[in-house]
Every structure is written in C-alpha cells, then in structure tokens.
Amino acid sequence: MLTTSSPAYLPGFGGHVATEAVPGALPKGRNSPQRPAFGLYTEQLSGTAFTMPRHENRRSWLYRLRPTADHRPFVAYDGAPRLRCEKDGALAPNRLRWDPIPDAAAGTDFIDSLTTAVFNRAPNELDGVALHLYAANAERADRVFFSADGELLFLPQQGRLELLTELGRIDIAPGQIAVVPRGVRFKVLLPEGAARGYLTENYGAPFRLPDLGPIGANGLANPRDFETPVAWFEDRDEPTQVIQKYGGKLWVTTLDHSPLDVVAWHGNLAPYRYDLSHFNTIGTVSFDHPDPSIFTVLTSPSGMIGRANADFVIFPPRWMVAEDTFRPPWFHRNVMSECMGLLTGEYDAKADGFRPGGLSLHNMMSGHGPDVESWKKASEAELKPAKIDGTMAFMVESCWPFEVTAEALGRAQPDYDLAWADFPKARLP
Numbered sequence: 001m002l003t004t005s006s007p008a009y010l011p012g013f014g015g016h017v018a019t020e021a022v023p024g025a026l027p028k029g030r031n032s033p034q035r036p037a038f039g040l041y042t043e044q045l046s047g048t049a050f051t052m053p054r055h056e057n058r059r060s061w062l063y064r065l066r067p068t069a070d071h072r073p074f075v076a077y078d079g080a081p082r083l084r085c086e087k088d089g090a091l092a093p094n095r096l097r098w099d100p101i102p103d104a105a106a107g108t109d110f111i112d113s114l115t116t117a118v119f120n121r122a123p124n125e126l127d128g129v130a131l132h133l134y135a136a137n138a139e140r141a142d143r144v145f146f147s148a149d150g151e152l153l154f155l156p157q158q159g160r161l162e163l164l165t166e167l168g169r170i171d172i173a174p175g176q177i178a179v180v181p182r183g184v185r186f187k188v189l190l191p192e193g194a195a196r197g198y199l200t201e202n203y204g205a206p207f208r209l210p211d212l213g214p215i216g217a218n219g220l221a222n223p224r225d226f227e228t229p230v231a232w233f234e235d236r237d238e239p240t241q242v243i244q245k246y247g248g249k250l251w252v253t254t255l256d257h258s259p260l261d262v263v264a265w266h267g268n269l270a271p272y273r274y275d276l277s278h279f280n281t282i283g284t285v286s287f288d289h290p291d292p293s294i295f296t297v298l299t300s301p302s303g304m305i306g307r308a309n310a311d312f313v314i315f316p317p318r319w320m321v322a323e324d325t326f327r328p329p330w331f332h333r334n335v336m337s338e339c340m341g342l343l344t345g346e347y348d349a350k351a352d353g354f355r356p357g358g359l360s361l362h363n364m365m366s367g368h369g370p371d372v373e374s375w376k377k378a379s380e381a382e383l384k385p386a387k388i389d390g391t392m393a394f395m396v397e398s399c400w401p402f403e404v405t406a407e408a409l410g411r412a413q414p415d416y417d418l419a420w421a422d423f424p425k426a427r428l429p
C-alpha cells in the first residue's frame, strides 16, 4: 500500500494546533457548532481528566466523516499471541538480557508481531509501563490499532514506519521516535517491506519534557524539534478491523469504513515525532560520570515528585572528556528499575552480548554496571578526549519493578550473570 505524498508537520512540543485537510472544515470560534461544516461529526478526545491543571491538560477536538461511537461490540481478538500484560509467576530479582526476537512468520503484520518482554503495574491502575518488541513483514490496509491502555512510544530499530493516524501521517526511520496518544487509531505501513523495533506503552501520565533545573531554558530535547502532523484522512468505505488493547487484552470489531476519517482537528493532544540526533547531550567537562537523568528525553511522572513512572532516556553519540574518572557507567544499585534497548552500535558498559535489537533488565536494587572487559578497558584507558560514536542505546527507567513474561523468560540469555564474573579482588596494602 502506498501513500502518495510526504507528510507535513508543525513544529513544537505540546502546543495548541489547528489544522484542516479540507478548507472550511474547522469551525471558527467554537468547538461544537450546531451544524459542523459538510455534515462532519464533532468529537472531543481527552488525554487527561477534564479538571487537570491547565498546563497538564491535554485534549483535542476532531471533525470526522462518521462518529467513532458508531460500532458493533468488540469481541476478543485471538491474534498477537505474544502480547501479554499479566503476571506469569513470581518476580525474580535476577538480571536478564535478551537477543533480538526471532523473525516472524511471513505475512505477520505489526499487531500480530507484538511481543511483550517486560511490564509493571497494570493498565487499569493508570500507572506503569510495558516494553514490547515488533518484527513485522506485512501491511494490513484493512486494520487499524489503538491502545486504550496507554500512550505508545515507537522506537524503530530496522526499517522505516509510516503511521497513518487519525490526526495525521508520521514517517519515522531508525534514529527517530514517535508517540501516539492513548486511544488514537492508526495503521502501520512498512515502506521497506519489513521493520523491527521497540514499542513502549505508557499506562501513566502522558510523556512530557523533563524540567531542566539549573541547566536553564535550553538543552536536552528542545521543544521546537518535535513535530506534529497536519490533518490527513482517508475516505475509504471498505471493511476495516479496529483492534484495540484494553485491560491488557486485545479486542476487535469491524467497521464498514476506515475510522482514519478526521478531516480537521484542533487541540494539544496529538501524535508527534522526534529525531534523536537533535538531542542536545550534556555531560561533565571536569570529572566524574553524571547520573543518566541528564539524558532524559521524555518523562511520565508518578504521583511522587522526581520519581518517574517512566523516564525515556537515551545514550547518544557524545564526547567523553572527564579527567581522573572511570568514564563508563559505574557499578550501581538503583531504587528505580532499568530496562534498556540498543538501536545501533555498542553500549559503553557492555563489551559483549548486548546486541542491537536486544534488551536488558536490571530491576530495583540489582547490582550492575560495566562488564569485566569494559571495566578493564576503561580502568586502563589513557584519558584523552574521546568520542563515543555510531551508537544509540535507550533506557526506560521506572519506579515500579518490571515483571517478565513467561515467553521472555524462556528466551533470556542463560549466562548473563557471567558478564560480572571473575573481577579481580582488590588488594589491600
């Protein structure tokens, strides 16, 4: 399936947008006129409670060919066999690492390829986060997907994605991310025929930019580098499956038309994309390895200030100049739980075994840090300025320890603990 032109975007994070794909479709001066233009149907899509403080309030007004409300009951969907959000057993305190998921059988679309690795809390608690992987090789023009459980953060690792969403089209390649709000319907196209990557599902407060404190008014991910698509719609009266994730399970209903029929919209709840190469990476210019919170792209706060439901953190190319310092991540035990993926290249704390497309988990209070080889290399290195290049790792750090699906537990590398075996004992004088 092909779309004809490249998508257009508006710059800025969380701004109020007004956009129409057909001139005259947006009402002027009010949200809900008695008779919207062209007989369009008005719908408010709320991403936060009506009464949230203004700076956290997110909602958009949609003007569409048919109301979303017109559908028959959803029934259980029996595809996507590896998508799970239920506890499979006890939460073991072990560190875990995974190779990339295997290729899917031919004809597997994005939805059916979704493979849950880790998750915490539960969608119905409106808190927590899950990490899924995808490895898709087929497009389904007759299907749309949405998650009522959470906001979706796409991290392509191989192959471009074109997301045809209710609010516009988003193109992303490896190195770019996209966020689709809870409830927003979309189709996934694979312009290169196949794609792999990570999908983070945030059940909690919508992602926002972190506060910058003493860093000042600029830095890290700058708001102007985020892009929101302009209105786009398809007028397609063909049977279309709507598959939703709701309460951790998948449900399906069939419409006689595509629900990607929003002709115009305005508001501040919308999908967006961001190119990670725009991240203004900040680090020490004196000594010591700073906490990785300086690499936070987006954060979903929990109810406790400073303790995130989910921080989305990246480890981009950067110069290392610290003097008299062990430059890679230190050994540490963290009250927060860390799930990491690798988009490309190598990660400076792991010489071996952490592959692009792989995943690792260091839950609350697990001792971790550089493996033996990385430790040895960094301890002996001559401390000239050095560029860490050609790499992009990421971390989803959460205050809630992660559960692991039975499927993922069965696929974990059997010997990850050996990454930290055989450190020489310190010798006292």
Ligand SMILES: O=C(O)Cc1cc(O)ccc1O
Pocket: 290, 291, 292, 328, 329, 330, 332, 334, 338, 349, 362, 368, 369, 395
């Ligand atoms: O464990 C990891 O590799 C992630 C990480 C990186 C870093 O630079 C400091 C702390 C941390 O948890």
Ligand SMILES: [Fe+2]
Pocket: 332, 334, 338, 362, 368, 369
């Ligand atoms: Fe860590």
